[in-house]
Amino acid sequence: MNELIEKKQKTIVIIVVIVSIGIAALILLLGVFSTPKITEKQTTTTNSPAITTATTSNSPFQAITLGTTDTNDVEIALKPQSVQNNQLIVDFTLNTHSVNLDTVDLTKVITLAYDNKQVYPSTVPELSGHHSSGKIVFTVDKELTKFNITITTIPRIMNRVYSW
Secondary structure, three states, rough: OOHHHHHOOHHHHHHHHHHHHHHHHHHHHHHHOOOOOOOOEEOOOOOOOOOOOOOOOOOOEEEEEOOOOOOOOOOEEEEEEEEEEOEEEEEEEEEOOOOOOOOOOOOHHEEEEEEEEEEEOOOOOOEEEOOOEEEEEEEOOOOOOEEEEEEEOOOOEEEEEEEO
């Protein structure tokens, strides 16, 4: 009689383990396949990081993302807004899973270039942890339509150039 009870208990434990594994696998699959894509275009070339661009209606400029969240890499997205009160405000988002950025001073590694001028930002977000976002502010003397923002010394792309 005890052998029969032990056999039923083992069978129940095995069924519970199998069902638990099935549920975990289902949750994992749903998470992977239900992640929405928010970009319009993604381009990758040999020996080049992923470049992602997206456009929204409230800014004349596309968001550009350079890098990835792969090991030893940093994904940085920039999205300029229009110039207001002689300030170009740029939305900034940074994500990494492996690079320590606590010692990076964004005021020294980011520059805006336009009309043969080079401008350092007057305001930058503070980097903390592996995910940071905020606004970068540059003081400019006119409305901008064509310009570059360069970010240096952040791995894996040590010289990122964002062009609009």
